[in-house]
Amino acid sequence: MTLDSYIDYVILPILAVSLLLVFIRLFKGPDIVDRVIALDLLITIGISVITVYSISTGKSTLIDVAMILALIAFLGTIAFSYYIEKRGRK
């Protein structure tokens, strides 16, 4: 079993199942902060999927997209927490 087929048939399905479980929390989430951390976790898993896919296909330029996504995840969580806190305070 080569590394490419191992990644394609084992690693990527595990990540896909993880994405599905996090999506359930994103839809169910009883509170808004639950949805925020579910979104943060989705982007983190997205970084992992991009990385694994770049290993599987041998295209190393996809790593750049992962870097931008890491930036956006941090900024999104910071902005959400700032404005949610501001909304509660009159």
Add this chain to the structure above:
Amino acid sequence: MIDIIIGVLCTIGALAILIAAVGILRMPDFYLRLSVTVKAATLGGGLLLLSAAFYFPDEVSVTTKALAIIFFLVLTAPVAAHLIARTAYLINTGQWENTTVDDLAGMYDKETHKLHSDRKPPALSGKTEPESRPDDGPVL
């Protein structure tokens, strides 16, 4: 040999991410969900990026980029988790019914959202006072 290293790193990383996903679905409380999610997802993403750094050994730029993303994730994930947990506490997100210890109870000023470390603010003195401790210097 390098394939075995990459395979092991990928497997541990993917399992850590799966644990994070199961944890965010099954934990009963926002704070427990947060404490499961951030650490496990950072570990998993870091290991997968490390395997990418091993996979492209002859391209130095890719290794540098992967290590930079790992550094950035490790640097920013605790900050984001702390901020969203502080926001959740300030907007009164419910806690699990079996949570018994809340060290922050009454320590936040409801108006200014400032955290008092040792003494309760006078606006919130209606609740039970903490046990008086021996003074060890002025309260900052």
